[in-house]
Amino acid sequence: QVQLQESGGGLVQTGGSLRLACAGSGGTFRDYTMGWFRQAPGKEREFVAGITWEGGRISYAASVKGRFTISRDNAENAVYLQVDSLKPEDTAVYYCAARSGPIQTVSIAYNFWGQGTRVTVSS
Numbered sequence: 001q002v003q004l005q006e007s008g009g010g011l012v013q014t015g016g017s018l019r020l021a022c023a024g025s026g027g028t029f030r031d032y033t034m035g036w037f038r039q040a041p042g043k044e045r046e047f048v049a050g051i052t053w054e055g056g057r058i059s060y061a062a063s064v065k066g067r068f069t070i071s072r073d074n075a076e077n078a079v080y081l082q083v084d085s086l087k088p089e090d091t092a093v094y095y096c097a098a099r100s101g102p103i104q105t106v107s108i109a110y111n112f113w114g115q116g117t118r119v120t121v122s123s
Helices: none
Strands: 004-007 009-011 018-025 035-039 046-051 059-062 068-075 080-082 092-099 116-120
Touching: 004 092, 018 035, 018 092, 018 116, 035 068, 035 080, 046 068, 046 080, 059 068, 080 092
Parallel strands: 009 116
Antiparallel strands: 004 018, 018 080, 035 046, 035 092, 046 059, 068 080, 092 116
């Protein structure tokens, strides 16, 4: 099993940027496809971005494409989400998640989850 811990959230103004990080431990991190999800108050958890174990395939939700960038460093057991041009509607708790196999956009497909990091975008 792998344990995940997110960091890097905070309060930013519209148009600002953050770099979210997810540190993995306790397992073979490089074996997993990693995903970022987010959940806003009163809403379902939604897929944001995913990256395969070797970084060969990357997928983004339409709402963040061109503004967010996912990357990973298997030597550091970490995956990152660079979030730029933030909008108030990006306000949410952001979670990283791990699964074996290809990228999936449904949260139920992921086996391991972090506790989340909160991003608040002020208008």
